[in-house]
Amino acid sequence: MDRNTLTGMLLIAAIMLGWSYFMKPNEAELKQYQHQTDSIKNAKAGIKTAPVTANKTVKFADSAALQEQFITLENEKVKITLSTKGGRVYSTELKGQKTWNGKPIILFNGDENRFGLKLPLTTKNVNTTDELFQPIGSSFSVAGKDSNSVTMRLAFSATQYVDYVYSLKGDSYLLNFGVKMAGMNQLLNPSAKTLNLEWKSDLIQQEKDKKNEQTYTTVFYQKENGDVDYLSESKDKEEKLEEPIKWISFKQHFFSTVLIAQNKFQTGTLSTVTDLTKSNLKNLSADLVVPIQSKPDEQLNFTFYFGPNHFTTLKNVGYDLQSQIKLGWGPLGWINRWAVIPLFNFLDNFNLNYGIIILILTVVLKLVLLPITYSSYLSQAKMRALKPEMDAIKAKVGEEDQTKLQQEYLKLYKQAGVNPLAGCIPLLLQMPILLAFFRFFPASFELRQQPFLWMNDLSTYDSVINFGVNIPFLGNHLSLMCVLMTISTLIYTWMNNRISGVTGQMKYIGYIMPVVFLGALNSFPAGLNFYYFCANIITFLQQFIIRKFVNDDAIHAKIQENKKRPGASQKSKWQMRLEEMTKQQQAAQQRKK
The missing domain is CATH 2.70.98.90 (Beta-galactosidase; Chain A, domain 5)
Incomplete structure (x- = not known):
């Protein structure tokens, strides 16, 4: 072996040793290679493995x-x-x-x-x-x-x-x-x-x-x-x-x-x-x-x-x-957000039973609405005082010509100083509040699984009777609180008919809605039906008290006095328009003949 050959072989050996040393894989690369090898083996065996991560705190076990x-x-x-x-x-x-x-x-x-x-x-x-x-x-x-x-x-x-x-x-x-x-x-x-x-x-x-x-x-x-x-x-x-x-x-x-x-x-x-x-x-x-x-x-x-x-x-x-x-659209939501919920939360701070809170809430609401309730009762009392005269007009004019009959009624209202719509307006003012409660109670989380009296959960119906099958109109159960609410509403309707002096078919139409409510509200929260029941009872008490302060004879005397005041017999613009409509209708009927 000559000198040049020996030198070449030594250089090749040195290069191979250096390559082996510097290209040796580090620990992470060895782990990655081992993971790949294990993955291939496990894939063949049907075993799923996890990927390698550089985080030292995670240990990859078997x-x-x-x-x-x-x-x-x-x-x-x-x-x-x-x-x-x-x-x-x-x-x-x-x-x-x-x-x-x-x-x-x-x-x-x-x-x-x-x-x-x-x-x-x-x-x-x-x-x-x-x-x-x-x-x-x-x-x-x-x-x-x-x-x-x-x-x-x-x-x-x-x-x-x-x-x-x-x-x-x-x-x-x-x-x-x-x-x-x-x-x-x-x-x-x-x-x-x-x-x-x-x-x-x-x-x-x-x-x-x-x-x-x-x-x-x-x-x-x-x-x-x-x-x-x-x-x-x-x-x-x-x-x-x-x-x-x-x-x-x-x-x-x-x-x-x-x-x-x-x-x-x-x-x-x-x-x-x-x-x-x-x-x-x-x-x-x-x-x-x-x-x-x-x-x-x-x-x-x-x-x-x-x-x-x-x-x-x-x-x-x-x-x-x-x-x-969902607390209701428009005014209903405003009432619930800014009045009902703050008051409800205030009463909740006293750790009272939620049935008592509903009762107090109803009392407060009825006190706020008391002036409206009084105004409505007073209007009904005035209409009762006019009823004999309205019956006389009906007997004189007859019921065939409704336009003429309404015209005579309006003349009487103006002479007596009575607004026939005064009894309806207070009811319309109360409707947003009543509907707001209709949305509040079903959405109230506070009532969930809260018991009161026989009701185990005020957020759902109280099924005092379970039928086992679905019955048309009622469903598969009967709610006792809904029944009590319906009975109290029927009594309220009866009392209201006596106060307002309603007669004829209108006297019986008022009894239909409470029965409809029985089917509609039978599956509604017991808390809502309890509120309506309390509202009816409190209304009974309010009317009883108001009757002590309202004298029908004094109201009748006041109406007769109003009829004597100057200008009482003058026709209103509405009366004049109604008379003109009556004349046009009569003329149209004559032309047909």
């Missing part, structure tokens, strides 16, 4: 540890269970709340829900709902002002992953939900400027009356301009949103799950479906479009609300969530 796991987050109000399958909220239990049959209130019902992001990768589309996440952190419980968090990670490589970060504070119905995407801009389709968030939920029955609860169950949402809207409660509906929204709520009668975007949802498709073959209430779904910026470190922030549809609680959360509680 395949048994890669099965679905659950982590519990808990405070004074909620117990939230997270699943590594989809990294999502698996179920949420509201503490201190029970269903009508004593079971825990569960808002997210395990496998009956789907929640996750659809990731449009360059190679394929990934739905996080179907993927196994790795937990970073463990179960915890917080109280007071304390807070804690846990992360669910879906890793595609050591530097490319999606984190779901859940943070919970003590004494709160809110769960902060952050989505962190690290290095995912390299994997996502370059043209992707949005992500789709899929949320579907089969809502379970919480209340006694399933049919009634279904009428309050739907999807609510807030538009970017602040308006709150919702899908139809009475029929299946699908709606495509053409403008951004701030939050979306899967609302039941007394509880809601709300997802609030710290930025916005760009657009979305919402739907409600009622499947009568299932025990669930409704299937609600939302396919929401979330804008992204395709940055190396993308951060999306959301907040969940799991809690009751309690007006003050929702209002304190913000975002106008209390608009989910």
Whole structure:
């Protein structure tokens, strides 16, 4: 071997040794290679493995540890269970709340829900709902002002992953939900400027009356301009949103799950479906479009609300969530928001039974309306005093010519100084308040499962008799409080007929409505029927007292005195128009002859 050959072989050996040393894989690369090898073996064996992550705190154990796991987050109000399958909220239990049959209130019902992001990768589309996440952190419980968090990670490589970060504070119905995407801009389709968030939920029955609860169950949402809207409660509906929204709520009668975007949802498709073959209430779904910026470190922030549809609680959360509680349109809503609810909350501070609170509320309302009630009674007394003269006019004119008869009546009203509509106006003024209560009691969370007398729950009907089958007009039960309310209304109608002096068919028409109410209100909350019952009883007492201060003879004498005053016999413009109409009708009849 000559000198040049030896030198060449030594150089080649030195290069190979140097290559081996400098190109040796590091520890992370060795783990990645081992993971790939294990993945191939497990794939052949049908075992699903988790991706490798660079986070030192996560230990990847054997395949048994890669099965679905659950982590519990808990405070004074909620117990939230997270699943590594989809990294999502698996179920949420509201503490201190029970269903009508004593079971825990569960808002997210395990496998009956789907929640996750659809990731449009360059190679394929990934739905996080179907993927196994790795937990970073463990179960915890917080109280007071304390807070804690846990992360669910879906890793595609050591530097490319999606984190779901859940943070919970003590004494709160809110769960902060952050989505962190690290290095995912390299994997996502370059043209992707949005992500789709899929949320579907089969809502379970919480209340006694399933049919009634279904009428309050739907999807609510807030538009970017602040308006709150919702899908139809009475029929299946699908709606495509053409403008951004701030939050979306899967609302039941007394509880809601709300997802609030710290930025916005760009657009979305919402739907409600009622499947009568299932025990669930409704299937609600939302396919929401979330804008992204395709940055190396993308951060999306959301907040969940799991809690009751309690007006003050929702209002304190913000975002106008209390608009989910339907208190009535226009003046009805104003009355409930600015008068009924503040008064109800004030009385609630005294820790009284809610039946007593309803009674006090009714008394206060009747005292406020007392001047109107007095005015109405006084008008009826004046009409009673005129009744003999009106009967004489009817006998003289006859009932065939109604126009002439009304003309003579108006002349009598003007001479006597009586306004026949004075008795109707007070009733019309009371109607908005009565209708406001009609909307308030069914929506009042405070009455839920609150007993009074024989009524176990003021928020639903009291079924003193259960028929076992549906009976036309009544349903499958009979509410005792509704029966009492109907009886008291019939008595009130009888007394009102005596006071007003109504005769003929009108005397009996008034008895029809209370019977209709028996069927209409039989399935309404016992609290509402109790309010109407109390209102009737208090009205009886008011009329009894008012009669002590109203002298019919004095009213009659005053009317006769009014008829003597100057100008009493002059015709009003309305009378003159009525006379002109009468003449035209008579002329038309003559031409026909």
